[in-house]
Amino acid sequence: MKSHISNALSDFFFEYETPRQVLVRNRRVGVVCRIIQLGVLAYIIGWVFIYEKGYQSADTAVSSVFTKMKGVGYTSINGSERVWDVADYVFPSQGDASFVVMTNYIITEGQEMGTCPELHGKHNCSTNADCEGGSFKRTGHGQMTGVCVENKTCEVLAWCPVEDDHKIPDPPMLMSAENYTLFIKNSVTFPLFGVSRSNLVEDIDAAYISKCLHHPDDAPLCPIFKLGDIVKLSGFDFETIARVGGAIGIVVDWTCNFDVDVTHCKPQYNFHGLYGNAAETDKAKASVGYNFRYAKHYMDNKVQKRTLLKVFGIRFDIIVQSLARKFDIIPTLTAIGSGVGIFGVATVVCDLVLLYLLPKRAFYKNMKFKYTDTHVQHDSELLGLEKSDYCNLEANARQVQGTGQSNDPDSEAGSTETEVSKVRVSYISYKK
Template identity: 35%
Template sequence: MAAAEGLAQGCWSAFWDYETPKVIVVKNRRLGVVYRAVQLLILLYFVWYVFIVQKSYQDSETGPESSVITKVKGITSSEHKVWDVEEYVKPPEGGSVFSIITRIEVTPSQTLGTCPEVSALLPAGLRTGRCVPYYQGSAKTCEVSGWCPVEDGASVSQFLGKMAPNFTILIKNSIHYPKFQFSKGNIEHGKDGYLKHCTFDEVSDLYCPIFKLGFIVEQAGENFTELAHTGGVIGVIINWDCDLDLSASKCNPKYSFRRYLGLGMPGSSFAKYYKTNGSTTRTLIKAYGIRIDVIVHGQAGKFSLIPTIINLATALTSIGVGSFLCDWILLTFMNKNKVYSHKKFDKVCTPRRSPGSWPVTLALVLGQAPPPPGPRSADPGQAGQALAALPPWLCPASAPPEQMVDPPEQTAGPEPCTPEPSPQDSTLADPRGLARL
């Protein structure tokens, strides 16, 4: 119990201790080089990366509000017919996601009835339980009831991609950053008929968002013929990164194109129905093509005082990492580490009793008030007795501060750096000095 009480009392007493830094000059060139190098690296990091590259002095907003309208133009043909926009663009509403059909498998003149199935894994109707001859050869298969003939047995493939690379796609986009009340679009205004005669060029026609389908596929790094046969998804990414500290003309869209692997248009099916001799007939179309996804993102920034102050304070605080690193090297790896520890850490006691008034108490804490009167004598013994008679709130003064250097080589000659003790520390360490105070 006594030990626990002593430990608790010691922790409680240490809780009210105050620590203040002590400045020590260490004459060591290697340690000084490390210290300045760390400070320089931290300074370069904050000046170049944080403030110039990241622009951390700005308030930012990501994800602008966006609206996209698209329109496709062009005519193409297959082996049996001519196709216009209303037939090969799905859906036709002109949204940010649409598909352009480049290959179809057509099963014409399907009627409701019974017929042989082609694949047992993909039944095209309800099985009747009868076994009937296959379409070709002497083999037999199950009979199904549904739209006949079935798709896999009578479909004809048609390629629409011969003229598809010349299809033009208008992508109209408008963005808005609500935090900064900033809006802008990707179409050049004030030029009559401009969009009728232009196509997109990053240098000369940045604000003419009319793209050829072949150009989009090429910029995505794909072969158009292969993609038109198998189908695929291409993203058109519009990036609006705007520094609003500059003029609005400096905020421009940047376009990029990317093929999304593993995604395609694996045979979207639709049918066209009509009447023949009073019975319902349909033409089944299974379509493959290129799906276009228009994706808009961006970030806007503008100067703000709060993030500037926060990042400046962080930079100034981080410079202190150099002192921490050098202190660790000094006290852990360098020679005379015990001497350095003794020089770096001092303990100063405060008075345990009040001398009577707060000005005197403050002066005693700061070490500026004279000690209680006592006999003055030149006798060293009497001086020692006078020092022993000092009140308990005066702690023995530490050794006088000095500039520390690495120990020199054992050569003849005087010490390279032996500074004189400061008058104030000498007075505090000397009884006679205390008497003179």
Template identity: 40%
Template sequence: MSKAAGCCQSCLHYVFDYETTKTLVIPSLRVGLVFRFIQLLVLLYVVGYVCVVQKAYQETDSVLSSVTTKVKGFVFTNTSDMEPRFWDVADFVTPPQGDNSFFVLTNLVETPEQTQSRCPELPNPSTICVDDCDCTAGFSDPQGNGIQTGLCENYSPTVKTCEVLSWCPLEIDTKLPERALLAAAENFTVLIKNSISYQKFNFHRRNLLPHINSSYLKRCEFNRKSDPDCPIFRLKHIVSEAGEDFQDMAVKGGILGILIDWSCDLDWWAGKCYPKYSFRRLDNKNSANNIAPGYNFRFAKYYKTADAEERRTLIKAYGIRFDVIVFGTAGRFGIIPTIVNLGATLAFLSLAPAITDWFMLTCMRKRELYSRQKASYLTEEADAESTSMSTTYGTQ
């Protein structure tokens, strides 16, 4: 046989050789322990973690939610900077409705009786002037309060600034009360009505649970230990559960999250689905980088005088914005994920012999013996020789 023909035959052996399973019993306690230990780890992972903890045998769906809120409370203020005033919901909840959120006014800077006129700009390096040449008519500084007229006017007996066309007198927001003007807002309450649904399972529920009625709502208040099902929350307790102090937060405001977790197991043996409330501050409170802290915005109340002159009261409102965040996932037994995970379990179990073989052929003292017995290569020449020897012994 030529060399080329032999090489071709060798290649054909590599391509078309067939490997069949050979059972090799190893009477070794160490190998047996390794094999059973790997099987135990696989079963603990699949049954204990995947099935029990992750509930991988269930179909899942994400929550769909709608939220409405209603704040109640009132407060009376009497300060030197402002006339005695009674505040109710229409005053301190601005805007009245929000998208899963509501704002409660706690502090403010009020600039009353503003009119559209001309007045000196507030002093800063870009507005201080000596004469009219330092001011540019028509120039507007994005950080300023109006459009310059080109005149340099007296802001105070010692300081001159460029005159602007604006709502005058200009707002001076540096005089923020050190104690929140509406500090009593900590006793306000909010009713949160939340409806959720899991469309895949045709499951619908409200946070107003079946045992809640009108008389119960009039006397209940959320308490994590004594009354965790009540949907009425005192603002002071919300802020406190978020790890903050209401009076400190009320001065410059902030953002708090009211988190409602609707994670539910809808299987008949665990078919309880109730909301779980938690609270967290969402805005940045970093003492090392405390730039533009808190939460505030401006709004105005417009009116006309007897001589039809338009005026307004500008309010820079500081307060706490409460964001209601609803999340959750529901699960229920499903045959498809169960079959998929059963197949995954069998696939994982098939790794046990492969790992045990590696241990046996690498780490055991008799690994060379095991290696020789592990695989046998059958050839036709060997089979012919064996047959010939059997015939010879039989003849003798």
């Protein structure tokens, strides 16, 4: 018992098992194998390492955006002149990453709470019975009092006079917005790599900012943008989008490779028109452009009044897109390991071709697999040999068969079993 345990331990620690390999000389299978291997190699080098950069680890940034508008607008309505500054045409005024610049408006001044006729088309009526007192409609301006006034509309309790927004000013009231400028300040931090960057990179200082204006080719790093240029680069027409409003996305792209100096990590600005193009002026569409309302309240002779503005404007959404990469041994080894594993596909495919598709598949199957049949034990006893001696005899016969084969890789002449049978018959004749 002790010797069995000792032998088992000895075999476990001091023996090495290796798979059996068969060298097959077949042109078709060889070509298939090399094509598959080249395809896998191209995938690993071209896609995994070059395109996907599988040898690097990646991180996205934590970002902060600050904006500031500059510019002055001018309007003259019925001889009433007005200058519009940043506090009047930017909503909200805190410098967020998402804001609206007013380009057109409908103003209703001197509104106060009271009763007045509803706007035509909202609550038309013929008699008081058509105006249900105490009710209101979703599209109306107030609560109906139950009275049908002379202009054949229902009287409502609302901010009077009610707003008339049927006619949108054309051309836009603030076409001067085309010359406004937008300053974007953006800071990003990549926590995984401990790197912080700002769009005010090394070459940008106060003197440069004071005179630069962003241009995709001449000044790609300048953080000051002219609104007319933004609209043009987004693919829109300024007058069209200014009349009814729209939305534009400004993408600040931080795609960085920290295998080189961090000073090469610089932002790229891209502009995308979200809605507000010429096709959206089609009257068949349910909602065209972008607008909202806001009111300025004040007291006049102890009466609360307000000035209501329906604002049409361009909504700007500043989106920070980031991806930084740097060499890392762990993803590199992972990519190499997975690639080496994929090389096994060539072996599987070639085995399928050899064993199931080629005309001489039976011969290749006999060469690839070694069967442990009971005839070994039976024949060794018949010949009066030890099992190990019989196996050596059979191996020698296989070697004789191998040297006697022709160079034709697909030849089946002189099979192993035939040679073994010959040796077996010769030995039995000798014994007799």
